[in-house]
Amino acid sequence: MKISFSYYPEGKTKALTMSYDDGQIYDRKLIKIFNQYGIKGTFHLNSGKFDTYPFLNASEIKNLFEEHEVSIHTLNHPFLTSLPKEMVIEEIREDKMKLESLVDYPIRGMSYPYGDYNEEIVKMLPYLGIEYSRTVNSHKSYVLPENFLTWHPTCHHDDHLLERTDEFLKLNSKGRMLLFYVWGHSFEFERKNNWDLIEEFCRLIGNNNEIWYTTNIEIIDYLSALKNLKISVNQKIIYNPSAISVWIDVDGKAIKIESGKYLFL
Incomplete structure (x- = not known):
């Protein structure tokens, strides 16, 4: 008898997660597209910017992200490595506290503003209740991270997204758990007038019974349970x-x- 621990829920071997930063008003349109195709995302928000244009309103956060995950992006989006340790803690802790009061669940993940971090900051995170944090260092493959506190994505959505989608869909898992992890900012679609890119991506990869559509924290929880x-x-x-x-x-x-x-x- 041969046993291996290489399945996502329902015996799937492929997973997709989306990761979007800043919490601007364009998240509203992005979420509608995701929901249409059964795709789930994690949205890293700066609660210190709510209720000022072009950022979201605090009052809409719970309902808007109901099918997705809300995560930390710090209170004010600073370069964390430029701050004293006490201010780093305050930026993370206050963002966590404000977001939790809006969504009514413990927030356990984040992404680094500007992708800026160092070893000292990484070591702080578990003491602040943070179990993962996304970087901007794309590895252009479909592997699970070695360290969830420096979670590198597959690619930014402007980095050959449709070509990578085709590659992922054709890829043979060969007994591995594959993860396609895309990150970006919703305002980039508005700025570049290329909403058609994310719509085509979702059309190609969405509503596929062979793929687990998941948030960042759901991956953490599932792998923890498996281990x-x-x-x-x-x-x-x-x-x-x-x-x-x-x-x-x-x-x-x-x-x-x-x-x-x-x-x-």
Whole structure:
């Protein structure tokens, strides 16, 4: 019997997540496009800029992002490496507190403003309740990160997006969990007048039963649950103590292990 831990939910091997920064009014249009094609995103917001043009209003955050994830982008979008440690903490903590008061759930992720970070800042994040943070350093592949606190995306949406989409759709997973991670800013579509790009991308990749459409934090939670499975010495008993169900590969077949349940092989 051969067991491997290489499946996303429903036994899928491919996942897509979208990551958009700043929280400007153009997120409204982007979310409508995402929702039309069943695509989910994580939106990293600067709560200190709400209620001033061209940023979103605080009052609309909960409903607007209901099907997506709200994440931290710091209170005022500074270069974090230029600030004293105390101010870095304040920028993250205050943004977290304000956003949580709007969406009514703990916020556990962020993206670095301007992609600016250093080792000291990375080490601070777990003490501030941050479990992942996205960079702007695209690796142009479809792999899961080695370190979620420096989570590098696949590409920016202006970087050969449709070509990469075609490549991803044709790619054979070969027993791996593949992740297509796209980042950007919604205002860029307005500025460049190329909303057709993201609409075509969503049309090509959306509503596909072979792809898991997910937010950043859902990936964190699923992988954590998968890694936390408890396995007997003879590998015939597997217990899932987490709050979510997971899928594993047993002799080439996707097997579901429900939350709080045992699997006997």
